[in-house]
Amino acid sequence: MPSAEDDFISRYFAPIAGEGGLKLKDDAALIAPPAGCELVVTTDGVSQGRHFLDDAPASIARKALRVNLSDLAAKGADPLGFVLTLALPASWDASTRDAFMRPFAQGLGEDAAAYGCSLLGGDTMAIDGPLTLSITAFGAVGKGCMVRRTGAQPGDLLVVSGTIGDAALGLKLRRAIEGDQRGATKLLGLSDEHRAFLLDAYLHPRPRNVLARALRDHAHGAMDISDGFIGDFAKMLEASGVGGVIDATAAPLSAAGQAAVALDPALQRTAVTGGDDYEIAAACSVQAWPALAKLGEQAGVPLTVIGRVGQPGESIMVEPAAFASLLSSGSYSHF
Structure with missing residues (x-):
């Protein structure tokens, strides 16, 4: 029987996951770098009150992904995909979570498609603290060609x-x-x-x-x-x-x-x-x-x-x- 977390993932994230995410039904993703390329990995975390304010959920999602895409761009890397760790306040009830997650997932999915950087998986949790999320993005660059x-x-x-x-x-x-x-x-x-x-x-x-x-x-x-x-x-x-x-x-x-x-x-x-x-x-x-x-x-x-x-x-x-x-x-x- 699916858990509450399984239902959460299938409802909001599975519809926007890329092929390497394996429909978010496995414990890991699978990335195949293009021939002759190396992986470039970057990660950034943001939390409410320090890195963003009381912003629209879609805007929070877009900014969290884009700051990682910016790191890939500076290294001369082309995006391959990303994983998301999402920590929602434990004080949110189901209605509050849904009101946040629907536009959040939509904005995230639209940017993932626009920038060619698909969702591969991640983790979700409830915390006794502010909304916090971290994205790790993966890019590809020809061997020896990363701009340092x-x-x-x-x-x-x-x-x-x-x-x-x-x-x-x-x-x-x-x-x-x-x-x-x-x-x-x-x-x-x-x-x-x-x-x-x-x-x-x-x-x-x-x-x-x-x-x-x-x-x-x-x-x-x-x-x-x-x-x-x-x-x-x-x-x-x-x-x-x-x-x-x-x-x-x-x-x-x-x-x-x-x-x-x-x-x-x-x-x-x-x-x-x-x-x-x-x-x-x-x-x-x-x-x-x-x-x-x-x-x-x-x-x-x-x-x-x-x-x-x-x-x-x-x-x-x-x-x-x-x-x-x-x-x-x-x-x-x-x-």
């Missing part, structure tokens, strides 16, 4: 995809709307269009998986920007054992981001340190830059040069001088 964080080379250009700061500004705006003192009330003066853009950027990151091949072919090093523009570029330089210069004012801002900074110039610091961008930080040679930039343009994701890699033993610097202090606080801390 440690690969930046002296003389390389530092390059970023998309725009920076939208999610952090969106969180500031949301808090202002809700009357939270951590918000930025000047953002309430933005146009409806710009407000909607920033709020959506916080809820729904856009992983740059369309750049995976371009990174494999033209980047020496890369990582995704999740903890802050300045801090994550500094992490890549440090991991690569080199110095470098990061130009904070070169960080590309969206039209909404520019409008926010025009209302309150102090918000430029929020933009370059706030995190949740899920853009790509990359290092490529001067010679490879034109090809990489062209591929980004063709993919609809503009790339911008924001600095240069220095030599081993040199310092990591942030310019201009007014932003230099952000190097020590330019990254979100999980602890």
Whole structure:
């Protein structure tokens, strides 16, 4: 006789599981990497109140999957599938669980299909705590072709995809709307269009998986920007054992981001340190830059040069001088 957990899985997750999930009737999934490829594995966990607020269930599902897809993109890997660990508050009754799970599973399934990263399985449980979930995603990349964080080379250009700061500004705006003192009330003066853009950027990151091949072919090093523009570029330089210069004012801002900074110039610091961008930080040679930039343009994701890699033993610097202090606080801390 099926258990309550078996019924839960068959109702919400079996309909969106991929072939490797074996209809979620086994104790494990089965992955067959493409010939000549290696597996890339990444995992991220999120919990309510710390990584997301009282958001729509579908938005929670999409963000949880997309932050993992962003890690795969930065490694030049193509998605294969993912497993989900879902811990629901024990205080939820059956009606509350169903009201959450129906849109959650729908949003998760739609994103899994859109990004070609199918559900393979996972685990579910009830906990005496907030809603918490963790996704482990699997990708494939040709042997020896993974783009490592440690690969930046002296003389390389530092390059970023998309725009920076939208999610952090969106969180500031949301808090202002809700009357939270951590918000930025000047953002309430933005146009409806710009407000909607920033709020959506916080809820729904856009992983740059369309750049995976371009990174494999033209980047020496890369990582995704999740903890802050300045801090994550500094992490890549440090991991690569080199110095470098990061130009904070070169960080590309969206039209909404520019409008926010025009209302309150102090918000430029929020933009370059706030995190949740899920853009790509990359290092490529001067010679490879034109090809990489062209591929980004063709993919609809503009790339911008924001600095240069220095030599081993040199310092990591942030310019201009007014932003230099952000190097020590330019990254979100999980602890």
